[in-house]
Amino acid sequence: MRSERPVKRARRGGRCIIAGATMSNGITRLATRCLVAGICLSLAGGTAIAQQTQTSWTITVDCQSGQSINEALAQTSPFLTIEVRGQCVEDVVVRRDGVTLRGIDPQRDGIRSPGGPDSAEATLLIRGARRVTVANLRISGGRREGLRVLDSTDDVTISNCNFESNGVWGASVTDSTVAFVDSEFSGNGALIDTIGGGLIAARGSDVACSNCVSALNPQSGANLGAVAFSGSTLRLLDSRIEGDTAALAQSYARLLIENTELVGVTWAFQANAYGTARLTGGTISGPMLAKSFSSIELIGATQVLNQLQNFVTESSKLIADRLETNQLSTTLGGLTLVADFSTGRLVNGTAVEELMCALGGDIVCDASTLKGPVSGCGSCSP
Secondary structure, three states, rough: OOOOOOOOOOOOOEEEEEEEEEEOOEEEEEEEOOOOOOOOOOOOOEEEEEEEEEEEEEEEHHHHHHHOHHHHHHOOOOOEEEEEEEEEOOOEEEEOOOOOEOOOOOOOOOEOOOOOOOOOEEEEEEEEEEEEEOOOEEEEEEEOOOEEOOOOOEEEEEEEEEEOOOOOOEEEEEEEEEEEEOEEOOOOOOOOEEEEEEEEEOOOEEEEEEEEEOOOOOOOOEEEEEEEEOOEEEOOOOOOEEEEEOOOOOEEOOOEEEOOEEEEEEEEEEOOOOOOEEEEOOEEEEEEEEEOOOOEEEEEEEEOOOOOOEEEEOOOOOEOOOOOOOOOOOOEEEEEEOOOOOEEEEEOOEEEEEEEEEEOOOOOOOOOOOEEEEOOOOOOOO
């Protein structure tokens, strides 16, 4: 960017040298060179405020004044912090390392896609970047996703963000490692006849979501709260996940869920096509499905509502055991059907309301298993 109209704010002979310039994009930048250790803080007039230390810039972007996050991202510095004020209407792309995008309140500060056929698929795209933090922002209006993270495998953190009213997913993560904390996904997945919903981890990603809520995603196709797909691992901790299917592990993916409430209309969760779902503690509202060489492991989990039936089918496995830390046993509500050469075991005080085996399926119970009616399970006597 071309600099013009120098601002004479240089001061010499002290600890710092501060020089300012108003740039052609309307952002006033203050460059600060610290000669000895210390903190140099200055404010500048103009449409943006920037502060620089030896290795970092901090820039405030006032969205209501028409400023651009993308323009602020063009600043060259090993570490860049962009303070977002208000709702910026633009599709933002982060392709560099060492970036923090943060607001103060996600109800007030955020990024909204301008929409239309020429808009990007994601409101916020993070691609091939490391050491990126996004905090306290509402991210909305994406043609497909609110947030898309691609090929970013080192220290990407999303904290206290709301993902609302995006076309397919609130957030999608592909070939990346991302930690979500205190974030919400709602109102996503409005496109007709498209699988979508809250959060999806794909293609070998490693994603954690702690104290998250994924709910009220009114998908007109398949409404999914949280998905691990194609070799990915998705960890859900101390969260609440809702959906037509609340959680899904598919195609060699893993769901690792702790102290989380799953609420599903059709399925509370599914493991499909070599998928694995492990639930430690927490509650399950709705039935469970394991199919096509998949497995479900329940450790001290409680199925509080199941008006239909749990299915374990197509050479899949069900394991139910006790959580040793609090000696809480697993409870299975409603009917559990083990079929099509599927197997499993129910041990250490597991309670099952009703159990049926068919078509070569069988399951092992130990002496402590609390059973209701049992049918066709040779290794679990009534």
